[in-house]
Amino acid sequence: MDAGRGWSQKALLRVGDAHVEGAFSEESRIAYDGVYCLSHGALRVGADHLSGNLIPIPLDVNGDVELMLECWGNVVRVFGNSAKLQLLGDPKYVEEFPRDGDNLG
Numbered sequence: 001m002d003a004g005r006g007w008s009q010k011a012l013l014r015v016g017d018a019h020v021e022g023a024f025s026e027e028s029r030i031a032y033d034g035v036y037c038l039s040h041g042a043l044r045v046g047a048d049h050l051s052g053n054l055i056p057i058p059l060d061v062n063g064d065v066e067l068m069l070e071c072w073g074n075v076v077r078v079f080g081n082s083a084k085l086q087l088l089g090d091p092k093y094v095e096e097f098p099r100d101g102d103n104l105g
Contacts, residue, residue, distance in 0.1 A: 006094040009087055013055065015065060016082035028072040040070040045083065059085035 024036050031037075042052045044066040060083075067078040 003097065003099040005096055007091040008094050009091040010089050011055070012086045012088060013059075013067070014082075014084045014086070015067060015078050015080035016062075016084075018078050018080045020076060020078050022074065022076040024071045024074045024076060028074065031072075036071045038069055038071050040068075042068045043083070044068075055085060057085060057087070059083055 029036055040053065042050060043055055044050045044064075045061050046063050062082045065080050065083040067080075067083070069076045069078075
């Protein structure tokens with residue numbers, strides 16, 4: 001992994017012809033003031049491209065997609081035939097990260 005900076009940005013992910021399986025618990029939503037706090041996720045595009053905890057940018061694909069989201073051990077899967085990511089607002093700086101084997105401290 002190369003050294004770099006981490007950024008965060010709000011986004012809207014649209015999944016075409018979506019089918020949802022699973023649900024998050026009401027307890028997990030209440031614990032975070034009405035918002036689900038995700039602990040893991042993955043996006044599969046086609047049969048062989050899997051992105052764990054990251055979504056590639058730009059994203060505008062047609063074909064089979066599966067979005068997996070985990071919250072408090074509950075898993076929700078969203079299946080569809082396309083995915084498009086729309087970035088919202090400005091990115092916010094989060095952190096510096098070192099190259100593999102380097103130490104920033």
